[in-house]
Amino acid sequence: MASVFRRLIIGLTALLISGPGFSAAEPEGPISLWKVSSETSSLYLLGSVHVLRPDMYPLPEAMTRAYEAADELVLEVDLSKVGQYEIASIMRAHGYYESTRGVEEDLSPETLTRLKTYLQETGLSYNSVRRFRPWFLSLNLGLLALASEGYDPDSGVDRYFMKRALDDGKPIAELENYREQIRMLADEPLAVQDLALRSYLDSAPDINTQISELLRHWRTGAVDEMYTRAIAEVSEYPPLLGQMERLIDERNRKMAAKIETMLQDNDTELVVVGVLHMGGEQGLVRLLGDHYQIKQLTSSP
Structure with missing residues (x-):
């Protein structure tokens, strides 16, 4: 069983990836990269995985070529602008x-029992997490599971290109901001947070199978x-x-509107957004494709 919150751990905050990365020996085929063109401008749209292992690099040549061709890098959130204190x-x-309150006050008995069982099975102390709100607890449990398998947010696709842009002096813009994203997660109704955590x-025992499937979809676009x-x-x-x-879906519509403004200027942007935002009737590929020419690219340019 799965939830969109876990998919967001996979897609928004950490798309959990397991298995081999791209390699030169793989046959050429479609990847999670598109070129979007208006009558006067074009940009690249890249579906990101936010957490990878370092040994999953290099990325496909087409992705690095898109970065090199871009005048500006556009991320969901530019973390280089957010300090550790903030x-x-x-x-x-x-x-x-706050104070002595704990997550048990906002969880159903069923979810609380399942949580304590999970923590015992994974060697974690309930007291070490009881002050986490449900959404934050879900996020941290996912990230801890990732870390135990060697995954690192610093190796994510968006972080990789952010670091390159900082080193190269390439401008960086953002579609959202960090505080906005966190408030969006925190403002979910408590009943929904409870259900997402449960x-x-x-589904935690099946996570490796789910990760492998997601990897396959991402690698093949x-x-x-x-x-x-x-x-x-x-x-x-x-x-x-x-x-x-x-x-x-709601965020896709807002992001698509911002991306459309980029297609009115003379610059070329590389827009890097979590890959779960790409698919479906309300995905960025479909929303932009309704008004502009869009072409999915292959692993080699």
Whole structure:
């Protein structure tokens, strides 16, 4: 079983990837990269995985060529503009309970029991996480599972290109901002946060299989299949369909509007957005393709 929140750990905050990266021996084929063109301008749209292992590099040549051709890098969030103190302050405000309050006050008995079982199975102390709000707890459990397998946010596709842009002096812009993203997660109804956490806990034993499937879809640019699978899994929990709409589809429409303004200037941008935002009827590929010429690229330019 799965939830959109876990998919967001996979897609928005950490797309969990396992298995080999790209290699020169692989046959050429479509990847999660598109060229979008208006009558006067063009840009590249890249579906990102936010957490990878260092040994999964290099990326396909077409991705690095797109970066080199771009005048500006555009990210969901430019983390180079957010200091550690600001991050800590935002997390204290939105991720932790104040005083002696704990997550048990906002979880159903079923989810709380499942949480304590999971923590015992993984060797974690309940007291070490009880002050985490449900959404923040889900996120941290996912990231801890990642770290135990050697995955690192610093090796994510967006971080990789952000570091290159900083080194190269290439301008960086953002579609959203860090505080906005955190508030979006924290503002989800408590009942939805509870259900998302329970879904994550129930599905944790199958995470390696899920990761391998997501990797395959990302590597081959099969973004519609990825989105369809996410919807099918979320449909097991009807309240989470609303979360999918809020955290994916509504944001897609806002991001598409901002990307459209870039197609009115003379610059070439590389827009790097979580790959789960690409597929489906309300995905960025479809939204932009309704008004502009869009072409999916292959691993070699």
